[in-house]
Amino acid sequence: MPTVKGTLRVWLKEGALWKYEVATDITMQTPMGEMTMSPTRIVHVKDVGTTSVEIPAEAKQKLEAK
Numbered sequence: 195m196p197t198v199k200g201t202l203r204v205w206l207k208e209g210a211l212w213k214y215e216v217a218t219d220i221t222m223q224t225p226m227g228e229m230t231m232s233p234t235r236i237v238h239v240k241d242v243g244t245t246s247v248e249i250p251a252e253a254k255q256k257l258e259a260k
Contacts, residue, residue, distance in 0.1 A: 196222035213238050 198220050205213040217234040249257075 196220055210242070211239055 198218060200216065200218040203215040203217075204211060213236065215234065215236045218232065220231045220233075222229055
């Protein structure tokens, strides 16, 4: 059974999330012995509120019918 430990760090700018980091330490036994991995992911959040979605006309009609 692997052993997993992790940390989460968050950064706020003007009260809103703008970056986070997830760091993990994973240790497991393999046929060749103990193996350790320490992946880290950093995610930058940007362009919040700028996404637009175009709803196809057929979908609009079905939504309006309800």
